[in-house]
Amino acid sequence: MEEELKTLVTDLQKELSSCTKEADVLNVKSKYVGKKSRIMEIMASLKDMNVDDKRKYGSLINNTKKDLERIANEYLENLGNTLDVNFDDTLDYDVKMGSLHPVTIVAKEVTDCLKKMGFTIVAGPEMDSEFYNFEALNIPKDHPARDMQDTYYLDNEMLLRTHTSGVQVKAMEKYGAPLRICVPGRVFRNEDLDASHENTFFQLEGMVIDKNISIENLVGVMQELLREVFHTDVKVRLRPGFFPFTEPSYELDCSCLICGGKGCPTCKNSGWIELVPGGMVHPNVLRAGGIDPEVYNGFAFGLGLTRLAMMKYKIKDIRVFNAGDIRYLENFKID
Amino acid sequence: MLISCNKLKTHIKNSDDINWLQIWDTFTIRTAEVEDVRVVGNSFEGVVVAEIKECVAHPDSDHMHILQVDAGEKDLIQVVCGAPNVRVGLKTALVKVGGRIDDVKITARPLRGVVSNGMCCSGRELSISDNHDGILELPTEWENGRDIKSYLPIDDIIVEIDNKSLTNRPDLWGHYGIAREIAAITNHELLPLDVEEVKNDKQDLDITIKNKDLCYRYCGLKLENITNNQTPLDMQIFLYYVGMRSISLLVDLTNYLMLELGQPMHAFDARVVKSIEVDTAKDGDVYTTLDGVERKLTHDMLMIKNGSKYFGIAGVMGGLDSEILPDTTSVFLESATFNAGSIRKTAVALGLRTEASARYEKSLDPNMTDMALKRLLYLLRQENPDLVIASNLTDVYPFVLTEGHISLQKKTLATYMGRVLPDADVKMYLEKLGFKVEVAKNSYEVTVPTYRHTKDVFIEQDLIEEIARLYGFENFEPKPLKLELSPKEHENVFTQEYEVKRLLATKYNMHEVHSYIWYDTSLLKELDLTKEGIKLLGKNENNILRDDLSLSLMNIVNFNYKNYASFGIFEIGSVFKKKESYRRLSIILVSDESALEKLYNGAKQITKYIFASLKNVNVKIMPNKDVASYYDGSLAKKVLVADDTIGTINVLSQKYATKIAKKKTIVTIEVDFDKYVALAKNPVLVEEVSKYPVVSLDYTIIVKRGKYADIETVLADFKSNLIKKRELVGTYENKYTIRYTLGSNNKTLEPKDLQTFKDRFMAHVKDHNLEIME
Structure with missing residues (x-):
């Protein structure tokens, strides 16, 4: 179970990193946190677990869901803020300064x-x-x-x-x-x-x-x-x-x-x-x-x-x- | 001044308790600065007394001898020696084989074929005198084979005291005074000096003080039958260690007394000097001093003389024709006190600062002159038991200096010290230094010895210093000042200067420099400029005080222009006119010739910015007719606040610029900084921002003939209550684009309002024969 939850997060990150358009990001988001996503399935299965497992996985599952949503949202936000960079951002300059005696x-x-x-x-x-x-x-x-x-x-x-x-x-x-x-x-x-x-x-x-x-x-x-x-x-x-x-x-x-x-x-x-x-x-x-x-x-x-x-x-x-x-x-x- | 610790030890009881190497750190913080402490006498080892028993000429040398000497051993030692004074019976100093001189280890070695088992030494070879005429001649009663250090005070510590830190302490210009301080610092007892009293049953010497303002006391004593004029070795060593050349017993003794007591003395040959007048010289007289130099005299120089015959320049140097000669057996001894200022002036005027004049300049105690004579007599008697006192100790002392009296209030002492000291401590500190103290209820009644009362100790605060330094400055605890809650700032010139400097350095990348306040006369010459300013007396170059700060900064431009394509420097400094000095800010901008326009307009912007940002003042820049010849007349500007000129902007004429910085343009901004400081900051008036939008209108005006300044007046004449702002936003050739920002605080402007404005403006411009690009 822990393994699967971790994989969900890394998979999401991997898929997002190849997205450049807002629509793509939304699709990926829906795939990972939408109604039919795997995490929702897992949450649904929570009620069938025994008490020990519930205690063991309950909060982990919840947190993973929150993480997935947060990662997707952050990516979405950043996408809107990305500048159209067409200059060399590694240039360096000497500071020109006067001096006091x-x-x-x-x-x-x-x-x-x-x-x-x-x-x-x-x-x-x-x-x-x-x-x-x-x-x-x-x-x-x-x-x-x-x-x-x-x-x-x-x-x-x-x-x-x-x-x-x-x-x-x-x-x-x-x-x-x-x-x-x-x-x-x-x-x-x-x-x-x-x-x-x-x-x-x-x-x-x-x-x-x-x-x-x-x-x-x-x-x-x-x-x-x-x-x-x-x-x-x-x-x-x-x-x-x-x-x-x-x-x-x-x-x-x-x-x-x-x-x-x-x-x-x-x-x-x-x-x-x-x-x-x-x-x-x-x-x-x-x-x-x-x-x-x-x-x-x-x-x-x-x-x-x-x-x-x-x-x-x-x-x-x-x-x-x-x-x-x-x-x-x-x-x-x-x- | 050099001080011998061996000598100090003779004046202090139980002096071996004192650590003579370490005491000088304490002396520095209690009394006067010590510059150097040096151990001497360690340049050799294994030097013993040896007696020459046999002496034969070296067969292969024209000056060496082969000696057989007795160095206290069973057998005589063979030594080869080249000194001229070798003779059988002479006792001398021998470095034995295995001994050392400086870094040379002495071994048995042949000298022109004859083995020498050691070396006989001169005083100079042992670093105990500068005599190298021959090997040392030691007293015959000294035991062969004994280390000469057991007879002679060769191991010593020589201390150099900074003369400057003794200027106010005439009592410290001799070993005895220094010993008194050491005794006080270390709580030891100072020993009295041995003297020989003079009975005064003979005739007085003929001594007259003609100028009582310049000679305070003159003591004389005539001594006869002085047959031994040989200075004892220990005294020779002492004199050598403290930097004095040994000459003959009589001369050496006068020097010795000066080094011991601080009292300069002089010995005249009594065959020449029989009576003495102390009076000033006649202008233009010429006199030859002991050193063989002819001196030109003036009427303010005090002389020792008789009628028209001079014997010496008082307090400075004796004369050649009354000096002690090898055959002198009777002397006229002088021990006197002269006016300090007069001696100093004479010494300076003659360029002849002597050991004696250096001491007299400090205001010596007149009450030690007779003592010095008695002391000299005592010491001379040791070497000449048969000497004859041929006169009374004659003492001419017109105004007697008596002990001082100061009532030191306990309250004052406590205030200065920040604490109350026990009476016993105060009494102890002062008494150890030779003061007498009576403790009263609210005060200490202090008697000041005359050796501290010539110029040094007169008021309560002088005594507080004595107490404070013996108490120890290091024992004071730092105490903060109590701060009142209403601190007043009386002036803010410095702050204003700093603000401007910081602005120029940070916003405009300029460099602050400091230049001399006098013109570099060689540069003026190169520029073919003459300046009639205030002159420095006694100087032939760089002797004119600047009246133009910018011009004096040209040296610095000249220094830097090769290293930088363009640069800006500035200084806030003084300029001088007649009896007044003024503060100026000068900014110098330097760039290539082709950058004149940029540089010039930049200067105007910088000027406006300084006033706008730091004073909230909008300055006007107008043509200036009143400008120095080396600035370009056509570009000269003055900077106005209201109608008052507060600064100038100038371009250095090309003729001068070329000489200072080739192929460069030099623009100067100068601000009258006194006016700048006095100029009040304009209050910031907040204008409500209109709720209604504003409109920008641009007009490009063509000026056929004339400059921007010409349209500026026309524009200024055009009034409308819609104008929020007018600015020049662009220029191209003779076209100037003006932007009006229009608006109203009551409403949004309607097209008809704008149309009315446009129509009025066009008409106004055309009325003034200007053309507008549509």
């Missing part, structure tokens, strides 16, 4: 993460005054950072900003406290170009001003940020640093993702990459921004976006960023 992609990731933590993305001018670039940041007149060697001074008494930190005081003046901003942007240093030095690169400034901000908040934000950017727990270490506009200051290093911490030219064989300098905003900077350091404090950090992109994409030569070689840049699909 790797720094744009990384900046988007970082700012997306910071936005979730309540930061606003703020812009500042690439050409700025000595006041905002230095004075307001507690960098006095004879500080080495102001040397011609490092800074591009201009013939209109302005300069090309050497860091995005100049936006700190501007933002404080404009928006007051409390404040959470990040500033992705281009900065300029008078350097000779080589594989690890550029005169034009990107930083991202971050600053939080609020009441009762601690070093622990700073560590928390940094960890969250790096985890998000690298999609993995990156090994980080903090060590003391020195910047005139933060106190205490620190340098945050992350283990070199290019060599995995073993040491390579990118990390100068130390296994660590200096990635995020920062610290607690210096009271003088708060004052320059018109904020009372007795009431508010906060932290600031500067993330090397260009360096981050190098780490993320394992780029060994910094010069590719501004060279504009499309053959290279087109690798950077829109993330």
Whole structure:
């Protein structure tokens, strides 16, 4: 009995597969599930079976009938939907796509993460005054950072900003406290170009001003940020640093993702990459921004976006960023 | 800066408890970045003290000798040696057979026929000095046959500390300061330095500080009867390991003190220098420094001088004519403090950054000058027991730097640390670093030692840093920021930039590039273009800031055109005019010469699409007369929002295009991105879709003379309340097909409505002398 029922199904499928017209399918359907079909005969014989057989075959027979009907109906339906195909459906094509600059992609990731933590993305001018670039940041007149060697001074008494930190005081003046901003942007240093030095690169400034901000908040934000950017727990270490506009200051290093911490030219064989300098905003900077350091404090950090992109994409030569070689840049699909 | 661990050990009690190889990781996260840790002294094995007992000339050589040396063994050892200083009685260093220098194993081998059972070594051969004038000359009291490492501090660990990370720590520019940090980090005791006090029962030296703003303190001491000017070997090794050349005891001692205390010193020959004035130079004077180079002086350079005679450039380098000579037996010692900024400027101006100037630039503590003299005196006395103190320790110190005082509020500390530290811990951290602490109810009353008070520690936050770093940054627990429920977005420039970039990259397959904000002057020259922009000072090329982003992107076009038949690039960047900078979006489309029409019309579509999709604004594109010379005047367009120009579309003149990309057409779109950001998004006005059907009518209009723009005005003039939409659906030669979509919101249009429209439209067109294809 089981054998016969199985055969009915395969026979139906076999006969259907040779049908191309609706009428043929209907004929086949009637042959297998019509009033005079074999399955109906079998169902009719069910009432003469003994109790054991009834129990054994009852549902199997019923299900087979349903299957036969379903298979025939499905075939009928598909027949109506069949397209008249007269093209090569196996052709393959390359995807043509533009690209975003790797720094744009990384900046988007970082700012997306910071936005979730309540930061606003703020812009500042690439050409700025000595006041905002230095004075307001507690960098006095004879500080080495102001040397011609490092800074591009201009013939209109302005300069090309050497860091995005100049936006700190501007933002404080404009928006007051409390404040959470990040500033992705281009900065300029008078350097000779080589594989690890550029005169034009990107930083991202971050600053939080609020009441009762601690070093622990700073560590928390940094960890969250790096985890998000690298999609993995990156090994980080903090060590003391020195910047005139933060106190205490620190340098945050992350283990070199290019060599995995073993040491390579990118990390100068130390296994660590200096990635995020920062610290607690210096009271003088708060004052320059018109904020009372007795009431508010906060932290600031500067993330090397260009360096981050190098780490993320394992780029060994910094010069590719501004060279504009499309053959290279087109690798950077829109993330 | 190179640091010798052997030297550090002499300053710390029970220093053997410290793991001197591993401590530097901790030092990096507590104090300053360590760049390299190197074990030295392992370049040789089996080197012993040996005494030359016999010395005869080698028969087959004009310079070698055959030596019989006593290396503490029963028999003398025969060694062939080519050094000039061999002589009977000399004790020297011998590598015995079986010993090793670098990778060379020493074996018994004949030298011009005479067997040599080992090798006598120079300092350089052992990598303990750069002296290769002859074999080492060891003290006669050393025992023959003993390993020289048992006498000399040859096994050492040399550590390189990143100078940059020490810029704010003048106290760490010598071994003693580093030892203080290590002692604080490891909870050890820092040992005091041995000094010889000066009784001051003689005459003061004649020292005058004329410029008190630039010289804070000047201490002098005259010493006589210095007969031994031979630097002991262990000091030579130390100097060599930390990168300093050994010259003579007096010079070496001044360097040694600088490396130990961080206090630069100078020894003048007392026969030349008898009295001293500290004052600035006269413009145009020329002076020869120790290195034999003539230096041109200016009036802001501080000098050590007497009348018109210069003895040295203060804090930078001494002079040639007062230097210590082999026959010098009396010296005028200088130990002074100068203005950091002045020294830095002088050193930079002269291109002469010395070890001394590097330290002075950091703002040294004036209170260590006298100490340094006493320390030098002590060390010099070890080698010259009969030296004579010939003057008072003369001290000119116009403004005395005193210890600082900071009241550190416990509340502030707790806020910054995110936790409350026990008073005892705070006190311990600070005291180990040399601060004095009195614990009050709500504050710590902290006395700051002068070596941390020249520019480093002045406010509460400076102390918090000291506490935080000794507490250990790694011991802070990350704590998230509390997020207020009303986050404010102050600006959205970045987001708007990103939207446009993403659109161009995804919809139009363009590539975002970054170009320099200054023109490539060699390209300008090649194009024979001059730009009068803002200039970078002190640079002769690539020194003009761009005022046209598209032009500055031509370099990138030039770079790529050979690799791609057609491509599009874009950048959002700054351009500069006078004192202002502006943001611009520039899109450059490049294709074959023959594709001009497609490219040009494509540019118009892209422009319209950007504004339509992201701002819901319909821009107008009109001819532009005000256009730079390198763009084609006839095709120049401006992009208008209402009546305000927000951008331009241009074609680079063929003359320039050929030079940038041969046989290519270059079309540029430039958008004033400041205006773009400020441009409000038009609200979406939903128009009810009419229940009644609409009708499309196509008319093909022939323009005999003129362009589409000419009929556009005519069409715009034709008004009817049936018009739902009008669009240009096709062009062929001078024929333009216009499609009207007509309808009404109240009824289905009847044939007579359409007829009326047709009649009116035909009449309108004909009135304007246009022809319609029926």
